[in-house]
Amino acid sequence: MATPELRPLGNALGTEALGVDLSKLDDPTFDWIQKAFAEHPVLVFRNQHLGAGDIAAFGRRFGTPRIHSLVGYRHEEHPEVSWLRNVDAEGNIDWYGVKRATDWHTDSTYEEVPPLLAMLHALEVPSTKGGTMFADMCAAYDALPQAMKDRLAGLVGLHGRTDGPAGARLYDPEEEMRRTDKKYAEQPRPAVINHPVTGRPILFVNPMHTHGFEGMERDEAWQLIEELAAHATQERFTYYHSWQVGDLLIWDERATMHRGAGDYHPEERRVMLRTIVYPN
Ligand SMILES: O=C(O)CCC(=O)C(=O)O
Ligand SMILES: [Fe+2]
Known part of the structure; x- marks a missing residue:
């Protein structure tokens, strides 16, 4: 080649x-x-x-x-x-x-x-x-303040089909149900994962599908999800x-x-x- x-x-x-x-x-x-x-x-x-x-x-x-x-x-x-x-x-x-x-x-x-x-x-x-x-969710994670990294270390995000803050703004849940042929159970996922090839930490929270964190009140969770999304989508991390x-x-x-x-x-x-x- x-x-x-x-x-x-x-x-x-x-x-x-x-x-x-x-x-x-x-x-x-x-x-x-x-x-x-x-x-x-x-x-x-x-x-x-x-x-x-x-x-x-x-x-x-x-x-x-x-x-x-x-x-x-x-x-x-x-x-x-x-x-x-x-x-x-x-x-x-x-x-x-x-x-x-x-x-x-x-x-x-x-x-x-x-x-x-x-x-x-x-x-x-x-x-x-x-x-x-x-x-770039690796770069976004790297740039977080240490206090936020410490906060995220133990957190488990809860993911659903369109029920995060951005999903709730964009979609009508009933219309979504009609458009799919499968029911989706809530999935727990660590807020920070490691890339399987490079090992780099990744901020794995997204405002469309992450709708909460285990053991956290909804208001606090939504605020955190929105704060992380605003951080990660700054121009310096995006294309x-x-x-x-x-x-x-x-x-x-x-x-x-x-x-x-x-x-x-x-x-x-x-x-x-x-x-x-x-x-x-
Ligand atoms: O319309 C776009 O540019 C994005 C589409 C999208 O999110 C996807 O294909 O997963
Ligand atoms: Fe997409």
């Missing part, structure tokens, strides 16, 4: 991998990607032209791509791939698709086993804006990805939070394919 190269896109995170054709991925190139991804939790491959089956196959290199919780967005032929789009089958604006995921979160931390990574492949993008923002058609972006579901920027004109089409990968 010709050795690919890395180029930083943002100050905090966001890294472009140059010289990779994901449609012809050999084992040495995949090993290179895995190593790069452990250090660079948002990796972008430009000018890729992949179908849903290719995306699922790329996901299977890392683990097991899984069917998405939102029934209506599953891909017709490859249900482990889903659509992220703001238009319905008739080409009308899908307002749920416009609103979806436009506040900070880490995906599916309410699942019994949390995911490893997710990927988006841009097929149609708005003429301006419509980006996705990412936050705004401006999409180009053909981008395939992968992000680490342990070490980052993300959100749709929600800043484009909804009349413009925004269509992507997505998959989320769990451990085998």
Whole structure:
């Protein structure tokens, strides 16, 4: 293989991998990607032209791509791939698709086993804006005052589907129930976890799915969740990805939070394919 190269896109995170054709991925190139991804939790491959089956196959290199919780967005032929789009089958604006995921979160931390990574492949993008923002939760943890690190050390976060402070602002719980075909039990997760490859500590609290902490009153917990989210999403820890058609972006579901920027004109089409990968 010709050795690919890395180029930083943002100050905090966001890294472009140059010289990779994901449609012809050999084992040495995949090993290179895995190593790069452990250090660079948002990796972008430009000018890729992949179908849903290719995306699922790329996901299977890392683990097991899984069917998405939102029934209506599953891909017709490859249900482990889903659509992220703001238009319905008739080409009308899908307002749920416009609103979806436009506040900070880490995906599916309410699942019994949390995911490893997710990927988006841009097929149609708005003429301006419509980006996705990412936050580096290792850097955010490192920068916390020691007193907060000590406070978090013993804390266990409680995660649910959309019932954290940001989830409650964004979603209607009854509509969410109608859109999914599974019930989710609350999942306890340490507020600080270690990255399985690098060992670095990660602030693992997100305002969409974390709705409390074991043994803490709700008001105090919500205040803490909001305070941690405000800290972690300061500009110095974040990257705004401006999409180009053909981008395939992968992000680490342990070490980052993300959100749709929600800043484009909804009349413009925004269509992507997505998959989320769990451990085998
Ligand atoms: O719309 C976006 O940019 C973010 C979507 C998202 O949160 C996801 O695909 O997990
Ligand atoms: Fe997401």
